[in-house]
Amino acid sequence: MVPILELRNVHKSFGALEVLKGVTLEAMRGDVVTLIGSSGSGKSTLLRCINMLEIPTQGAVAIDGEEIALSPEGPDRHPLDSHQLRHIRSELGMVFQQFNLWSHMTILENVMEAPLKVQKRKPEEVRTQAQELLEKVGIGDKADAFPAQLSGGQQQRAAIARALCINPKIMLFDEPTSALDPELEVEVLGVIKMLADEGRTMILVTHDMKFAREVSDKVVFLHLGKIEEEGTVDEVFGATKSDRLRQFLGAAGHA
């Protein structure tokens, strides 16, 4: 079976600073992969390399067997085929730490925008799906509100609905609860857990070890731009091999 996501030897440098130093990673359809690690370990950068918000300076990314075409390796590397990139991006639903909802559009408009403009789907069909998704994440009554009128937790759930509405092959979560206080965090984590239980393919960057244990099929621990340890929840949390990870988990209070 073809992996839904394949990262091969991904490097990323910002000037002289090398953030990713060769990461190889695979995910199969239905996998929930969590990326953990301390700040600066490169986990967010790795996630952003998947949809080319950051262009890897070396290495390759393939979605569902299709490799994203990039120019030869180097600091000025860029996508070769903007049409292909847009198509691949339109199949990856991304949820950001700061929600990044389009502030001048209502929640419903936010959810409908990409399906209408990028995927060119029919308005009636998209509207129905958008309403269903908003109901699903528990903010069906907020369809006509603007983002600024919602709490952080509600905004993030709207952002999740927006990502779901493109029927993504993979959901990418970049620290989705880091900007929320604990009370609001719970409601967002509840939604993500629900999606995991549905069997969606998800790549999740998180600081929440308890949550990583709950949802992950595979946990990846990044340290200084490399995968230090990876495996199932039991392997990584139960039978920790590396000292770095033990130290990290100890500091996180979950050793």
Place this chain on the structure above:
Amino acid sequence: MGLLEAIWTDIQLLAFPALFNIYFAASSLPIGFGLAVLLALGKNSRNPVVSRLSSAYIYAFRGSPLFIQFFMFYSIMLALNPIWWRPMGIAWFAMSPLFIGPLALVMNTTAYTAEIFYGALRTVPKGELEAARAFGMSRLQVFRTVTWPNMIRVAWPAYTNEVTFLFHATALVYFTLPVIGNQKDIMNKATELFERDFNVFLHFSVAGLYFLVITMAIFFVFGLVYARMMRHMPKERQPHRPRLRFGPKYIR
């Protein structure tokens, strides 16, 4: 003749000239608006040649007085008349103040407006742009979905200001360009009336009144647009809805 009658006579006499000021503003503002968007994007461009050329244009027109720009344009057009406009048979058009006036105003307002838009462009939330790209939008789609609505909202109060400045600047057109026949704007006509009876106070007050009233209408319309642009903002940041109302309170 009583004062009120004198004022009323002036109001009537200045009504037709007011159309010239309105014409100069209305013909140059939309064109300047469109060019300014392109120029602002040019200044914001990553291409150094495009960016520097745009900056240079903006600097040149913001850095020199509009009055001088009018003279410059007129001299240039005049110099080109024997070699271009007359042989081409378009002198009647190219040398008309009704063309040169808006031409100079467009060049000028484009520069000022571009600088306003450029400043606003830099405040467009990076996260919203990134989200649009992450969903696979093309550059044009990102511009339409995120950049434009955010930019124009931030720029709007300053742009309103530029519109009123430009409208007032239309009073300069016939100070620098030749007056043809009865094509006179408010300032011209007021000067003509003043030269008959030397009543500075009356004629220029009425001229000023025209500018005040038209400016009020501009504020009203632009205010309505702004209220619409800000409707997604939290209540405390929303502007008061503009009202066109004269309501002195005689009894408190």
